[in-house]
Each structure stands twice: as C-alpha cells, then as structure tokens.
Amino acid sequence: xxxxxxxxxxxxxxxxxxxxxxxxxxxxxxxxxxxxxxxxxxxxxxxxxxxxxxxxxxxxxxxxxxxxxxxxxxxxxxxxxxxxxxxxxxxxxxxxxxxxxxxxxxxxxxxxxxxxxxxxxxxxxxxxxxxxxxxxxxxxxxxxxxxxxxxxxxxxxxxxxxxxxxxxxxxxxxxxxxxxxxxxxxxxxxxxxxxxxxxxxxxxxxxxxxxxxxxxxxxxxxxxxxxxxxxxxxxxxxxxxxxxxxxxxxxxxxxxxxxxxxxxxxxxxxxxxxxxxxxxxxxxxxxxxxxxxxxxxxxxxxxxxxxxxxxxxxxxxxxxxxxxxxxxxxxxxxxxxxxxxxxxxxxxxxxxxxxxxxxxxxxxxxxxxxxxx
Ligand SMILES: *Cc1c(COP(=O)(O)O)cnc(C)c1O
Numbered sequence: 001x002x003x004x005x006x007x008x009x010x011x012x013x014x015x016x017x018x019x020x021x022x023x024x025x026x027x028x029x030x031x032x033x034x035x036x037x038x039x040x041x042x043x044x045x046x047x048x049x050x051x052x053x054x055x056x057x058x059x060x061x062x063x064x065x066x067x068x069x070x071x072x073x074x075x076x077x078x079x080x081x082x083x084x085x086x087x088x089x090x091x092x093x094x095x096x097x098x099x100x101x102x103x104x105x106x107x108x109x110x111x112x113x114x115x116x117x118x119x120x121x122x123x124x125x126x127x128x129x130x131x132x133x134x135x136x137x138x139x140x141x142x143x144x145x146x147x148x149x150x151x152x153x154x155x156x157x158x159x160x161x162x163x164x165x166x167x168x169x170x171x172x173x174x175x176x177x178x179x180x181x182x183x184x185x186x187x188x189x190x191x192x193x194x195x196x197x198x199x200x201x202x203x204x205x206x207x208x209x210x211x212x213x214x215x216x217x218x219x220x221x222x223x224x225x226x227x228x229x230x231x232x233x234x235x236x237x238x239x240x241x242x243x244x245x246x247x248x249x250x251x252x253x254x255x256x257x258x259x260x261x262x263x264x265x266x267x268x269x270x271x272x273x274x275x276x277x278x279x280x281x282x283x284x285x286x287x288x289x290x291x292x293x294x295x296x297x298x299x300x301x302x303x304x305x306x307x308x309x310x311x312x313x314x315x316x317x318x319x320x321x322x323x324x325x326x327x328x329x330x331x332x333x334x335x336x337x338x339x340x341x342x343x344x345x346x347x348x349x350x351x352x353x354x355x356x357x358x359x360x361x362x363x364x365x366x367x368x369x370x371x372x373x
Contacts, residue, residue, distance in 0.1 A: 018331035019341045019355060022195045022316075024227025026346030029270050040265030044254030045246070046081045051253035060268035066275045067234050070201040070283075071218060073211035080236035081258050082222070082268045086194030087115040088259055089219025089235035091122065093190035094158070095259070096217055096241040098123050100188055101154035107147065108158035109138035111168060113192060116158060125156070135311055136160075136168030144178055154186035155179075161209040161218075162196035165335050167316035169196070172208040172215070189214070194221040195342075197234070202284040203313060216241060222267060225286075226274050227345065232267035286345050290315045294343040297352050304359055315343045322359050330355050 015025060043050050046060045064080045071078075083089045090113070097104060106127035108116055120127045128150070131142040138160070147155065159170040172189070179187055191209045193200065197220025200207045209215065217237035222228060247256045278286065294310060297317045301308035308319040321327065321339040332339045341352070 020332035022224045022342045024345040027227045042263040042265045045257040048254040056265040056268045059272045063271045071210040079239045079242040083233040085231040085233045086221035089233050091119045092235045093217035097156040097188040104154035104156045105150050106156040111136040111163040136163040136166035138170045140174050156188045159191050161191045161193035167314040168311050169207045188216045191218045195224045198225040202287045228270045290343050317341045
C-alpha cells in the first residue's frame with residue numbers, strides 16, 4: 001500500500017505524545033501477527049459453540065471469568081462477552097434494562113459519556129438527565145426530585161464509575177438509600193465503568209459498583225486501562241437478563257445474545273494475553289504506579305498555580321485549561337475552562353515534565369508582556 005510508512009509514523013508520533021485520553025500505551029501484541037493471515041470470528045454467544053468454528057470463544061470465556069472474579073461474582077451467576085468497546089457495553093446494558101422493564105425511565109447525570117444519549121435514542125427509552133455536582137458526580141438531591149415525579153414507573157439508574165472528564169464516581173450507597181426512601185420496587189442498575197472497571201477493583205477504599213452490590217450490568221472498555229491496538233471491551237450482566245434476550249438461530253447454530261452477529265476474535269486474545277501475564281497482582285501494581293504519576297502531576301501543576309485536582313486517587317488530573325497551542329500539541333481534552341491529563345500506564349514522567357516546562361515558559365512570556373504594558 002502506498003504511504004503505509006507515513007501513516008504509521010504519523011499515528012506513532014501522535015500516540016507517543018497524547019496526554020489527555022485514557023488509553024494505555026505500554027503494550028505490544030506483535031506475537032499475534034500470524035493471526036492477521038487467517039479469518040477469526042466469534043459469531044454469537046461466547047458460551048454456545050457455532051457450526052463455524054474459527055473462533056477464540058474458549059479464550060473469550062477466560063477473559064469473562066477473570067472479570068467475573070474481580071467484579072465479585074461467580075461465573076454461575078453472571079454472563080458476559082467481549083464487545084467493541086464501552087459504548088457497545090452500555091448499549092447492551094440499557095437494552096437488557098429495557099427488556100426487563102419496557103416502560104422504565106432512565107436516570108443519568110449530565111456528566112455521562114456522550115454516547116449514552118444516542119444509545120437511549122436507538123432504544124427509544126424515556127430518560128431524564130440529572131444535574132451533576134462540581135466534581136462530576138451525580139447530584140443526589142436533583143435525582144431525588146426528578147425521581148419523585150415518576151415514582152410510579154420502573155427506574156433504570158445509569159451510573160458513572162468514573163466520568164470521562166473528571167473520573168467522578170456516582171455513589172451507589174446514596175442511590176440505594178434513595179431507592180429505599182421512595183420504595184421503588186422495580187429498578188435496574190447499570191454501571192458505566194469504561195475506564196475504571198479494570199482499576200476500581202484495586203483501589204482502596206474500593207468504590208461500590210460490582211455484583212456484590214447487586215448491580216445488574218457493568219460495561220468496561222478493554223483498550224483504555226489495559227490497552228491494545230483495536231478498541232474492545234467487556235460487558236457483564238446477571239444471567240437472568242441474558243437469558244431473557246436469548247434466541248436460538250439455526251443458520252450459525254449458536255445463540256443470538258450479542259449486539260453484533262460476527263464478532264472480533266482477535267481482541268479476546270489480546271485481552272487474555274494481558275490478563276494471563278499480569279493477573280490481579282499485576283493490575284494492582286499498574287494502578288499504584290499510575291496513581292503515583294497522577295499525584296506527581298497534580299502537585300507540579302499546582303506549583304505552577306493551575307488549580308489542579310483529582311477525585312479520590314484518580315488517574316485523571318483536572319486543571320485550568322492552558323493555551324490552545326499546548327492543548328493541541330499534547331492532545332489535551334478540554335471542556336469549557338478545564339482540561340485534563342490522564343496518567344495512563346506507559347505515560348512517562350518525562351512527558352509530563354515537558355508539558356510542565358512548556359506551560360511555565362508560556363506563563364513567563366505572558367508575565368513579561370504584561371510587564372511591558
Ligand atoms: C470512553 C468511555 C465510554 C465509551 O467507551 P468506548 O470504548 O470509547 O466506546 C463510555 N463511558 C465512559 C465513562 C467513557 O470514559
């Protein structure tokens with residue numbers, strides 16, 4: 001192919017330089033190159049073998065078992081599959097919620113990922129946006145108010161276990177006491193743990209969001225904290241929800257329980273090679289290292305007077321938005337007057353230092369020009 005080297009170089013450079021997105025950079029999957037020359041397809045349910053046997057479903061099930069374990073569930077009670085990413089996992093969770101309660105109302109905060117509005121639109125579900133607090137967490141008083149208006153309807157709580165912009169975690173205990181206070185009998189809880197799903201199980205104190213808390217489904221992105229060349233993710237749910245939507249299809253001889261028919265068979269291999277190599281201990285260590293870098297970044301940004309802060313021990317450091325030039329160069333995501341750096345695995349301290357230096361120089365130039373006026 002023409003230009004292949006240029007395309008590679010451009011992406012490699014951008015990939016080395018970004019600081020504002022939650023995508024781990026420290027992976028290598030080149031040992032899987034031979035798989036690029038064969039057709040792999042995990043069509044249908046990961047637990048139901050297909051008549052087409054060019055799959056990696058056995059490995060996919062190992063990934064799911066690993067996640068069941070870190071999400072405090074027995075594989076006898078929960079089910080899941082490897083998705084194309086967090087968005088698909090969230091769509092699936094909402095789909096299960098709708099099949100469970102067709103006339104439910106979905107509650108989610110205004111800090112929720114942009115894809116959720118689209119998912120709700122696709123599913124044609126009634127929904128109410130709840131205000132967020134300053135730190136990005138859902139506003140429980142506002143939730144209570146809107147909930148009382150519709151307390152005769154089943155409720156779907158779409159919770160953020162780490163918002164995209166500030167890594168804020170909605171407090172499941174508070175949600176549960178609201179459910180109790182208003183005696184809501186029919187409800188469904190979905191946790192969007194796109195970034196934090198592979199992190200939160202190893203954080204102390206552990207955020208409440210997993211199956212031990214009785215949640216119905218959880219979506220996690222695989223290409224974020226774990227990392228990889230192809231977007232992917234995990235969705236997990238209580239088995240009863242999956243059984244409700246299962247249809248048998250004779251054409252491929254498997255169950256149609258997933259959103260897409262043909263499914264990626266390569267990403268389960270990537271995920272499992274990471275999980276097998278690192279295990280729970282490795283993941284925990286990875287979290288600790290990333291937290292240390294985030295702490296360092298927060299302190300240094302504050303030394304420069306940029307009002308940096310983090311939710312709990314988050315990997316996301318929020319601070320005053322620097323110049324457009326710097327945002328562009330370091331690919332910093334920004335919203336209104338704040339920007340963030342996400343201290344993902346593979347991000348080097350030296351890269352943070354480069355950014356800090358550049359911010360410092362810019363502010364010195366600014367001060368000088370002010371002094372001239
Ligand atoms: C990234 C993200 C998503 C979407 O995940 P994709 O893997 O990009 O589809 C959803 N929710 C949150 C909170 C996210 O950070």
